[in-house]
Amino acid sequence: MPNIQELKNLTIQVRRDILRMVHKVNSGHPGGSLGCAEFFVALYQDIMNRKDHFEMDGIGEDLFFLSNGHISPVYYSVLARSGYFPVDELNTFRLIDSRLQGHPTTHEGLEGVRIASGSLGQGMSVAIGAAEAKKLNGDSHLIYSLHGDGELQEGQNWEAIMYAAAKKVDNLISTIDLNGKQIDGSTDDVLPMGSIKQKFEAFGWIVIDIEEGNSIEAILQGMAEAKSKTGHGKPVCVLLKTEMGNGVDFMMHTHAWHGKAPNDEQLEIALIQNAETLGDY
Amino acid sequence: MKTYENTGNKDTRSGFGAGLTELGQTNENVVALCADLIGSLKMDAFKANHPERFYQVGIAEANMIGIAAGLTIGGKIPFTGTFANFSTGRVYDQIRQSVAYSGKNVKICASHAGITLGEDGATHQILEDIGLMKMLPGMTVINTCDYNQTKAATLAIAEHNGPVYLRFGRPKVANFTSENQKFEIGKAIKLTEGSDITIVATGHLVWEALEASKALHQEGISAEVINIHTIKPLDDKAILESVSKTGCVVTAEEHNYLGGLGESVSRVLVKNNPLPQEFVATNDTFGESGTPTQLMDKYGLNSKAIVKAAKKAIKRK
Structure with missing residues (x-):
């Protein structure tokens, strides 16, 4: 298992991948991707107990579902750098005939992806289904999922949140990327959601806060705690407080980079702030 | 028959x-x-x-x-x-x-x-x-x-x-198909042989199509009834074989004529063998309360409607 420094180095490389991917095609979603880089790296390199090759059924390993599919750049980068497909393929992001579609999909057979996502609000239901299948199969591995905070405005989530608690889906850890931003502005401006923590708790979930959601150490600690809470009759929610655009100073503290790619000059500045560690694709 | x-x-x-x-x-x-x-x-x-x-x-x-x-x-x-x-x-x-x-x-x-x-x-x-x-x-x-x-x-x-x-x-x-039938997805079932009109029906309208074929037979019209249980993939071949013999078709379904079986059959005809087709379906409308029998009558979804459509299709040959 990689040490903390290695995870940090990989995170920087993942940031470079994200920036270069969206820059090349002048489209995609860098903000949320950068905000979740540490989480994805920690998840795939440390937290999840997963096989080194891809099987759709995922029996006998932990599984991850990305519900907010627009942060595909970070997902693709970490999948590739975790060995699911060649890192060079990141070069094809959003291009014609690519397996790396704008939003993740199983349609082109990309290893590592088990469900299409992009239309928001559907991933928790799918994760619950996969968790129920694990129980039926007597498979004690866990299901992880990630959702945007703005995404919780989609009603299907609340059907799923209600179900998971009612039916004791306690092999599920759903993480909410609490960056407080969505396309049209801050979540508090667009549609204030009140206390997400209290809502999950009221529905019967165990809630774990990770205040420093861009710290590898904090994520490892928080997710270890989350894991320890599984198997106790309740689903587990992790509230991961992140900074959208993390690691690139001009992309932070704004929602402007939700779905906008940097230009040549901006890319250069962003890459200087994230010097190559493991080698660009 | x-x-x-x-x-x-x-x-x-x-x-x-x-x-x-x-x-x-x-x-x-x-x-x-x-x-x-x-x-x-x-x-x-x-x-x-x-x-x-x-x-x-x-x-x-x-x-x-x-x-x-x-x-x-x-x-x-x-x-x-x-x-x-x-x-x-x-x-x-x-x-x-x-x-x-x-x-x-x-x-x-x-x-x-x-x-x-x-x-x-x-x-x-x-x-x-x-x-x-x-x-x-x-x-x-x-x-x-x-x-x-x-x-x-x-x-x-x-x-x-x-x-x-x-x-x-x-x-x-009506329950009329065989009890332990083998169901083949995408394979149409020819229920009756006929030479004047093909009736391609699905769902509850299949029995109505059989009833219609009996009524048509009384009037000397020979109807070939096809039970299309699978709308996609559609058994193009079975439809084309039948219409090449009968020269016209009625499609019958409990669905809007827009987007239903009828349109799928039209596509097959237009691409291969354009022939007259009549639609027994709802006419771009919502339904309403009533008994099933009353509603099928009011919305033209029964054997009577199929008979009428068949005669119209035959006239257009």
Whole structure:
């Protein structure tokens, strides 16, 4: 298992991948991707107990579902750098005939992806289904999922949140990327959601806060705690407080980079702030 | 001409229930989900026999479709059950992304389809579901005609790897196909041989087509009745073979003429052998409350309407 420094180095490389991917095609979603880089790296390199090759059924390993599919750049980068497909393929992001579609999909057979996502609000239901299948199969591995905070405005989530608690889906850890931003502005401006923590708790979930959601150490600690809470009759929610655009100073503290790619000059500045560690694709 | 005996009216949804019950015993990967309509969908026996494989999701159809998609990822074969309206229109995007686009092996089983739902009225009488489902790439669309066929189809779709929409209904209708038939997805069944008109019917309208063929026979018109239980993939070959002999066609379905079986048949004709076609279907309208028989009469979905359409098609030859 990689040490903390290695995870940090990989995170920087993942940031470079994200920036270069969206820059090349002048489209995609860098903000949320950068905000979740540490989480994805920690998840795939440390937290999840997963096989080194891809099987759709995922029996006998932990599984991850990305519900907010627009942060595909970070997902693709970490999948590739975790060995699911060649890192060079990141070069094809959003291009014609690519397996790396704008939003993740199983349609082109990309290893590592088990469900299409992009239309928001559907991933928790799918994760619950996969968790129920694990129980039926007597498979004690866990299901992880990630959702945007703005995404919780989609009603299907609340059907799923209600179900998971009612039916004791306690092999599920759903993480909410609490960056407080969505396309049209801050979540508090667009549609204030009140206390997400209290809502999950009221529905019967165990809630774990990770205040420093861009710290590898904090994520490892928080997710270890989350894991320890599984198997106790309740689903587990992790509230991961992140900074959208993390690691690139001009992309932070704004929602402007939700779905906008940097230009040549901006890319250069962003890459200087994230010097190559493991080698660009 | 070949005739068929009604062995006693039965509802197609009970055929689904019987099929699902059998699958419970024979295929341990089959799981079932229901959104608070266990009795209506006849899923009680499966639930009683296999509580560990049955998921009551409450009145939350979107969640149900997503959970079903997730269950396939552990190798399960989920059958979801609710009314046709809530199986399709209400959850279209969930089916589109989490099931169809993701290529998941989910069987969407929909009861109370069409106008014969009856007294509940238009909010529940979906007449657009075949269109919605057949437009989804990779989706198989099946609309069975009686109890026996619905049971056979339920068993068959468990063996088919891929998303399926199975449509059936509420009222008790004639049960006339053979009891232990083998159901072949995509294979049309020629029920009667005829030379003057082809009647391509699906669902509850198949029996009406047979009744129409008898009435036409009395008037010296020879009708070939084809039972199209699978609307997608459509058995183009069977339709073309028949119309090459009869020279015209009536399509009959409990669905809007826009987007239904009729339009699928039109496409086959236009591309291969343009011939007169008449549509027995609803005319771009919502339904209303009433008994199934009254509604089928008012909306022109019975044997009488098929006879009229057949004569019109023949005149256009």
